[in-house]
Amino acid sequence: MDNPDYIIVGAGSAGAALAYRLCADGRSRVLLLEAGPSHRHPMVSMPKGIAQVLGNPNRTWRYQTEPGDGFGAEHWIRGKLLGGSSSINGMMYFRAQQADFDDWVAAGATGWGGEAVWQAYGEMENHALGAGNGRGTSGPLKITVPESRDRLAESFIAAGERMGLCRVADLNNPMQEGVGYAPHSIAGGMRMSSARAFLDQAKSRPNLEIVTGFEAERVLFEGQRAVGVTGLRGGAEAIFRTQGEIILSAGALNSPAILQRSGVGDPQRLAALGIPIVAQNRHVGEHLLEHRALMLNYDLAEKLGENHQYRGGRLVLNGLRYLFTRSGPMAAPPYPVAGFFRSRPGLSRPDAEIIFAPYVARMLETGPETETSPSFQVFSFPARSRSQGSVRIRSRDMAVMPAIQPNYLADPYDQEVTISCYRFTVEWMRQPEMARLIAKERDLVTDIVSDEDILRAYREKGSSTFHSCGTCRMGDGPDTVLDSRLRVRGVQGLRVADASVMPTMPSCNINGPVMAVGWRAGDIVLADRAGR
Secondary structure, eight states, X not given: OOSOSEEEEOOSHHHHHHHHHHXXXXXXXXXXXXXXXXXXXXXXXXXXXXXHHHTOTTSEEEEEBOOOSSOOOOEEEEEOSTTGGGGTSOOBXXXXXXXXXXXXXXXXXXXXXXXXXXXXXXXXXXXXXXXXXTBOBSSSEEEBXXXXXXXXXXXXXXXXXHTTOOBOSOTTSTTOOEEEEOOBSEETTEEOOHIIIIIHHHTTSTTEEEEOSEEEEEEEEETTEEEEEEEEETTEEEXXXXXXXXXXXXXXXXXXXXXXXXXXXXXXXHHHTTOOOSEEOTTTTEEEBOOEEEEEEEEESSSOSSGGGGSHHHHHHHHHHHHHHSOSGGGSOSOOEEEEEOSSXXXXXXXXXXXXXXXXXXXXXXXXXXXXXXXXXXEEEESSOOOOEEEEOSOSOTTSOOEEEOOTTOSHHHHHHHHHHHHHHHHHHTSHHHHTTEEEEOHHHHTOOSHHHHHHHHHHHOEEOSOOBOTTOBSSSTTOSBOTTOBBTTSBSEEEOSGGGOSSOOSSOSHHHHHHHHHHHHHHHXXXXXXX
């Protein structure tokens, strides 16, 4: 496509939704660039194929974080294919709390309040629960809630009710409070990634061109104006130019890295790497937010759960069942049940999330393997983490991965909520509905006594939930990278639309909010073009 109106870099959760919106009018010419291949692969489409996809370097970015105060380096995986991380994630679909987006407005992100974002969700969704609670029923993104009601999941929910939570049919109620079966981006036994939901419907539009296999190095500028993107495709340099706009949707780790390689960032760091300065902004790549979780595994006293479904002959039979009927365990979500709760009395809204998995698996060189005996996993974490890390490039060479410092649990708020939600979770598992099914509590429960023990365990044995955001945050303050229209400060013709723009952490798994960012970004860009 010669001289498109818009070049979008990254066809992930936000980029695919954004492309769908921008080309919907039939006039705006959109070029969508993606580093990875197509999403058309059996293991991508199969909900339980996630385990195999996560180990595939051709479809994933593999980052390594820096060690910090009490925690070591860890691998962070992101999607590198059409659909981005929505093509490799656990498919949980949460909206966050309406008040989260009102917090964005308070941070200077005008036009991003709960009412506006809820409207985006409603337009985007085709929800199996039907209308109500702001749910959409005619959008391109199909959302379903698990229909199976097995004993273990029901016991988990009942124990949550005894802890004071209400059982809810839709966890995406405006307060996002309660316990129940989690909504997922799954339909007809297949993953509904942003590529399947948005791009499969839009790809036939003549004003949309999708290019795969292009890894963006940097944005090209003439003076202060963005005029193109350069990178590698098939090992050779490729350049795409526009007299319109460029929108980075490469994610919370890659978008700030592209900006920094392009000369937008901290002037001292960039000068030390020999990168000419285009626009000074010390906050590019800063304010990284992430959820820190601790996986608690329990042995079951009865043959419940799903461990046996993914071993030996049973795994083969379940694979064949899925192949011919798109049903069975391989079509089910990895995390069927979840909850949002107030970790301490007196809070105005939930501040913690809990997720349940009816199996326990470990990663081997040959792939994941579930335990031989019945067991399950549960984990919880502060929903609105405040500890801020950073993403900083080490070199102008894009083959050199950036230095990622999560800085987990640095903020006293995160420490307080982590301690409270851990204790809440352990008590939840000791309610009679769950206790009668549990044969054994393991070491991360039995060996932890003090608050210091809890924080040490989260630091040393916890993990990322892959919910990074905030590294190019929007707002009106001096510590922001973008204005509320997603325009990069100090330059023209360049915006960012992905998880990096979030001023604060949404109270949930962030794939839903990221798609909503892409959808709403489309409305904003088109309105600006029309002069509204």
